[in-house]
Amino acid sequence: MNQSFKYLIAFLVVITPLFGSAQPEGKKKPPTEKEREDKIDKLKIAFISQELTLTTEEAEKFWPIYNELEAKIKELRKANRKIEKEVEDNYDKLSEEDAEKKFDEVLANEEKEIALRKEYNEKFSKVIGHKRTLKLLSLEREFKRELLDALREQGPPPPPPHHGRPNDR
Numbered sequence: 001m002n003q004s005f006k007y008l009i010a011f012l013v014v015i016t017p018l019f020g021s022a023q024p025e026g027k028k029k030p031p032t033e034k035e036r037e038d039k040i041d042k043l044k045i046a047f048i049s050q051e052l053t054l055t056t057e058e059a060e061k062f063w064p065i066y067n068e069l070e071a072k073i074k075e076l077r078k079a080n081r082k083i084e085k086e087v088e089d090n091y092d093k094l095s096e097e098d099a100e101k102k103f104d105e106v107l108a109n110e111e112k113e114i115a116l117r118k119e120y121n122e123k124f125s126k127v128i129g130h131k132r133t134l135k136l137l138s139l140e141r142e143f144k145r146e147l148l149d150a151l152r153e154q155g156p157p158p159p160p161p162h163h164g165r166p167n168d169r
Contacts, residue, residue, distance in 0.1 A: 044143055051139050052132050061127045069120040076109045076116075 031039070045063070048054075054062055083102050087094060094102075124133040 040147065043147070047143050048136070048139055052128060052135065054128070058128055062124065065120060065123045065127065069116060072116055073113055076113050080106050080109050 048066075049059060052062075083105055087099075087102055121133050124136065128136075
């Protein structure tokens, strides 16, 4: 991992709480999900651009392709989360046949994601070559790992609400 990126993440982890405390009492509010996503996206863009050493010309071609892929993958994952939520909310009423259909839908979405990655890797290769396209896969994992490590250092998040099913107790 690039040392300067580690320092950037550490800086942001340390400085973020200060922005909240600089607000007058009673007006503190946590960042919205959109603000957090935007912040993470900016960090990811900086990290990938630096690690792939994208030229200005390459970046102009690369990022629209990357953003298009990310949007499509986000939609597939959103569909799977919706299915998971439906299953969680209606688990006791779910028939075996419905469960099988839901399972097939989830797997189909995962297969679509793999097909998208193959399709877009060809597009990336035309812009940055096969070698850097391959590196992109590991960079995405590395970015996620560094982000999770930084979040772990901040402390554990509050536990999620328990929507337990009878078998969970």
